Amino acid sequence: MPSPRVFTATEAADFRTVLGHFCSGIVIVTATIGAEPVGMTCQSFSSASLDPPLIMFLPARTSTSYPRIRSNGRFCVNVLDDSQESISQQFAMSGTDKWRGIGWTPGENGAPVLDGALAWMECSLHREYDARDHVITLGMVERLGAADAGEPLLYFRGTYGQFSARR
Numbered sequence: 093m094p095s096p097r098v099f100t101a102t103e104a105a106d107f108r109t110v111l112g113h114f115c116s117g118i119v120i121v122t123a124t125i126g127a128e129p130v131g132m133t134c135q136s137f138s139s140a141s142l143d144p145p146l147i148m149f150l151p152a153r154t155s156t157s158y159p160r161i162r163s164n165g166r167f168c169v170n171v172l173d174d175s176q177e178s179i180s181q182q183f184a185m186s187g188t189d190k191w192r193g194i195g196w197t198p199g200e201n202g203a204p205v206l207d208g209a210l211a212w213m214e215c216s217l218h219r220e221y222d223a224r225d226h227v228i229t230l231g232m233v234e235r236l237g238a239a240d241a242g243e244p245l246l247y248f249r250g251t252y253g254q255f256s257a258r259r
């Protein structure tokens with residue numbers, strides 16, 4: 093085992109390098125503005141509370157999609173399947189046509205549920221907390237579902253990967 097490298101937390105690049113060692117899934121947070129769908133890729137997703145059922149994600153203050161999502165107040169968190177790496181990339185590009193070639197249906201709250209998502213949670217905006225250059229956004233889960241089969245898309249050290257069960 094090589095000895096660990098030590099970084100300084102004040103350097104943004106070092107912070108990113110070390111935090112990139114936390115492996116996660118990827119979600120697309122979606123909503124609609126009138127008839128127009130909006131969405132953004134997020135790694136910063138977690139369950140937050142069981143009772144009541146709350147989830148959280150952290151949009152950057154620079155996001156142009158998040159102010160639109162919050163103005164609607166109802167959104168959907170779509171957990172990406174292993175086959176959806178290109179969707180993760182597509183929804184990470186600000187100012188582009190993120191919905192080109194994307195199949196979706198509106199959930200009961202109107203927010204887009206993406207075709208082929210591994211799981212989804214239809215939410216209403218519960219609360220926001222300041223996290224300096226990001227916002228901690230809590231969503232109240234009102235309806236949710238999951239696919240019977242499939243594997244998650246993973247993200248680790250800036251690269252996509254696959255889940256493999258030990259047994």
Ligand SMILES: Cc1cc2nc3c(=O)[nH]c(=O)nc-3n(C[C@H](O)[C@H](O)[C@H](O)COP(=O)(O)O)c2cc1C
Pocket residue numbers: 118131132133134135136137150151152153154155156157158180181183184185186187247
């Ligand atoms: C793998 C991955 C994970 C990301 N996670 C987040 C995140 O947790 N929070 C965030 O604000 N942006 C995250 N981004 C960047 C946003 O997706 C991107 O800045 C956003 O979609 C910009 O578009 P917008 O201006 O339409 O909001 C991530 C991008 C990638 C590729």
